Amino acid sequence: MPSAILDDLPFFLESLVGGLLVGVMYALVALGFVIIYKTSRVINFGLGEFMMFGGLLVAAAVTNHNLPLAAAVLLALAVMTVAGLAIERVVLRPLQGRGALPILMATVGVGMVLKNVAMLVWGSSSMTIPLPLSEAPLELGPILVQRVPLAGAVVSLLVLAAYGLFLRTPSGVALRAVADNVFMAQAFGVNIRRYTALTWATAGGVATLGGVLWGNMIGVDVQMGVMGTKVLPAAILGGLTSIPGAVVGGLIMGASESLSAAYLDSWVGGGIKDLVPYLIMIVVLIVRPTGLFGDAAVERM
Amino acid sequence: MRLLGPRRATQDQTYEGVVTHAAREHRSVLTWLALAFMVTVPVWGDAPLLTSVAGLFIMCTSAVGLNLLVGYAGQASLGHGAFMAIGAYFAAVAAGPGHGSAVWILPGAFVASALVGILFGIPSLRIRGFYLSMATLGAQFIVQWLLLHVPPRFDLPTTMNVPRPAFFGWVMQGPVELYFLALAVCCASLGVTLVPLRGQVGRVLVAIRDREAAAEVLGINTYAYKLGAFGVSSGFAGLAGALYSYHYGVADFEQFTLSTSVQYLAMIIIGGLGNPMGPALGVVFVALLPKAVGGVLRMVVAWSPSTFPDGAAPQTISAWSGLLFGVLIIAFLVVEPGGLARLLSRTRRRLRAWPFA
Numbered sequence: 001m002p003s004a005i006l007d008d009l010p011f012f013l014e015s016l017v018g019g020l021l022v023g024v025m026y027a028l029v030a031l032g033f034v035i036i037y038k039t040s041r042v043i044n045f046g047l048g049e050f051m052m053f054g055g056l057l058v059a060a061a062v063t064n065h066n067l068p069l070a071a072a073v074l075l076a077l078a079v080m081t082v083a084g085l086a087i088e089r090v091v092l093r094p095l096q097g098r099g100a101l102p103i104l105m106a107t108v109g110v111g112m113v114l115k116n117v118a119m120l121v122w123g124s125s126s127m128t129i130p131l132p133l134s135e136a137p138l139e140l141g142p143i144l145v146q147r148v149p150l151a152g153a154v155v156s157l158l159v160l161a162a163y164g165l166f167l168r169t170p171s172g173v174a175l176r177a178v179a180d181n182v183f184m185a186q187a188f189g190v191n192i193r194r195y196t197a198l199t200w201a202t203a204g205g206v207a208t209l210g211g212v213l214w215g216n217m218i219g220v221d222v223q224m225g226v227m228g229t230k231v232l233p234a235a236i237l238g239g240l241t242s243i244p245g246a247v248v249g250g251l252i253m254g255a256s257e258s259l260s261a262a263y264l265d266s267w268v269g270g271g272i273k274d275l276v277p278y279l280i281m282i283v284v285l286i287v288r289p290t291g292l293f294g295d296a297a298v299e300r301m
Numbered sequence: 302m303r304l305l306g307p308r309r310a311t312q313d314q315t316y317e318g319v320v321t322h323a324a325r326e327h328r329s330v331l332t333w334l335a336l337a338f339m340v341t342v343p344v345w346g347d348a349p350l351l352t353s354v355a356g357l358f359i360m361c362t363s364a365v366g367l368n369l370l371v372g373y374a375g376q377a378s379l380g381h382g383a384f385m386a387i388g389a390y391f392a393a394v395a396a397g398p399g400h401g402s403a404v405w406i407l408p409g410a411f412v413a414s415a416l417v418g419i420l421f422g423i424p425s426l427r428i429r430g431f432y433l434s435m436a437t438l439g440a441q442f443i444v445q446w447l448l449l450h451v452p453p454r455f456d457l458p459t460t461m462n463v464p465r466p467a468f469f470g471w472v473m474q475g476p477v478e479l480y481f482l483a484l485a486v487c488c489a490s491l492g493v494t495l496v497p498l499r500g501q502v503g504r505v506l507v508a509i510r511d512r513e514a515a516a517e518v519l520g521i522n523t524y525a526y527k528l529g530a531f532g533v534s535s536g537f538a539g540l541a542g543a544l545y546s547y548h549y550g551v552a553d554f555e556q557f558t559l560s561t562s563v564q565y566l567a568m569i570i571i572g573g574l575g576n577p578m579g580p581a582l583g584v585v586f587v588a589l590l591p592k593a594v595g596g597v598l599r600m601v602v603a604w605s606p607s608t609f610p611d612g613a614a615p616q617t618i619s620a621w622s623g624l625l626f627g628v629l630i631i632a633f634l635v636v637e638p639g640g641l642a643r644l645l646s647r648t649r650r651r652l653r654a655w656p657f658a
Contacts, residue, residue: 041431042431043431043434043435091631091635094635095634095635098634098638099375099430100377100429100430100431100433100434101371101375101377101434101574102570102634102638104377104431104434105566105567105570105630105634106630106631106634106635108563108566108567108627108630109567109626109627109628109629109630109631109634110627110631111627112623112624112626112627112630113624113627113628113631115623116620116621116623116624116627117624119616119620119623120617120620120621120624124616229438229442229559232435232438233439236432236435268450269450269453269454270450271446271449271450274442274446275442275443275446278438278439278442278443278446279439279443281435281436281439282424282436282439282440282443285424285427285428285432285435285436285439286423286424286427286436289427289428289432
């Protein structure tokens with residue numbers, strides 16, 4: 001295999017760069033998982049449906065109501081932020097402290113509701129989100145890079161950076177305090193409920209951005225919710241409590257999917273891309289459940 | 302070992318768990334009535350009804366297994382569909398070109414799925430809660446991938462035909478025979494699990510669910526019990542999967558996806574987690590829900606056809622019932638965590654005391 005890589009370096013680099021670009025977008029969705037898990041120790045299984053709903057809102061606003069893209073995105077962000085707040089208040093708060101299974105199933109139920117509402121409102125057909133970008137790939141030295149994933153990666157990095165900066169503001173510090181030690185934070189006068197609500201609102205917004213970017217690449221329809229389960233392995237690999245972890249996990253998952261598809265597909269008869277993330281996840285869960293950068297405390301939750 | 306209290310143990314620590322003598326007699330009458338109803342369905346029902354009721358028995362068999370793992374042992378599993386798929390494919394491959402003998406294929410499906418279940422239950426020794434559910438999610442996708450990619454290696458199709466089951470050379474041809482097979486397996490799995498779960502095994506599993514460290518201190522080998530729960534649970538899933546493949550004549554992995562796993566979880570939550578009757582109630586409820594929604598939608602369309610042009614289309618019905626299903630899952634979790642079983646027992650108690658309290 002090493003010789004195969006050396007023989008065709010541009011092919012290797014193209015696969016790697018393509019995978020990394022997808023990986024940055026995985027990281028954006030993984031951030032949605034991390035934001036919520038960090039403060040409330042909840043994995044939101046409805047996150048994929050959040051993405052789908054936000055993406056469909058944007059697509060419908062642009063194609064059916066002729067709104068400009070920016071206005072549509074702002075509208076969808078507003079709607080999904082409010083939806084995140086409402087879900088936290090109505091579904092999650094009554095279930096606080098009831099263990100993993102009820103909360104897991106409740107978020108699955110939220111996903112089901114979102115999916116079927118989208119089905120009733122927009123039907124099952126796929127919609128596109130047009131971006132003002134040309135189709136021609138960009139030439140960077142010897143390798144070709146698609147523009148749309150590149151734009152997606154840039155936006156993802158901007159969001160990740162913005163969230164990193166937000167954590168340095170006073171509100172962000174309070175948020176980190178809640179994530180670090182709920183009781184201590186409460187003792188110092190932090191309003192826990194407000195910050196839990198804030199994380200759900202933020203996650204709704206981040207998921208919407210993810211939905212727009214992915215929707216632009218692969219089209220958006222009610223089935224997009226499966227992206228959520230696709231990105232979970234990346235979030236686990238990085239460690240569910242770590243934002244740099246989300247980025248690194250996303251990058252590694254993107255690269256390993258792309259490289260395994262490039263080099264192993266011919267051996268196994270295709271489709272290895274869909275297996276690799278879950279294999280990596282199982283190994284991580286057995287060997288190092290906290291992931292690469294997660295808090296040690298989550299290991300035996 | 303009687304560390305954990307009296308022998309006649311019920312799952313509830315509350316007053317509702319105490320079954321009075323009168324209530325027990327009452328209940329046994331109901332059980333016999335239900336059994337008589339189920340046995341006589343082939344006499345008065347038509348073939349489609351027979352097939353759908355047999356489907357309920359199969360689903361109930363699988364749900365019994367999941368309830369044991371999730372409701373009693375408290376280990377969240379998102380891979381139940383995959384374990385059913387293993388049973389189905391085992392039945393397809395083991396039968397081969399002939400009819401095979403169901404006498405060993407059904408136990409074989411149980412064992413095969415149980416082994417895979419134990420394998421994917423190993424992470425439960427180290428992790429729990431959300432992290433464990435992630436591992437079982439991985440199991441779901443890995444098994445699904447293998448079923449799609451391994452059979453072609455051996456020149457087998459990915460969707461396999463399954464012959465009718467045979468017992469000692471007697472081939473079950475009609476829907477009536479298959480109905481009674483499903484009924485027998487369902488009753489057997491309910492009966493086989495009921496007694497141990499009411500007794501010591503059930504108490505141990507509940508102890509592990511409620512406070513694992515305390516259970517360990519009491520001298521319970523939590524690892525063995527957890528792996529055992531994974532094994533038996535996925536064994537029942539495999540049994541149900543094999544029955545499914547007999548029922549439809551094919552083993553198709555697309556019938557056993559993540560949404561199948563989620564659906565079974567929803568069933569036992571709606572029915573009543575950790576309640577022996579929970580699976581049966583949940584299965585019936587989940588099966589009747591789309592039919593009820595369809596009926597209501599048809600009534601609405603008949604009332605005003607112009608407002609709802611595609612009101613009763615299959616897609617609309619499935620979307621509305623999916624929406625209602627999601628809402629009900631959340632509502633049960635928030636309002637009535639004991640599920641339908643608790644709701645029924647509470648209603649019964651209130652009715653009994655009705656004019657006076």
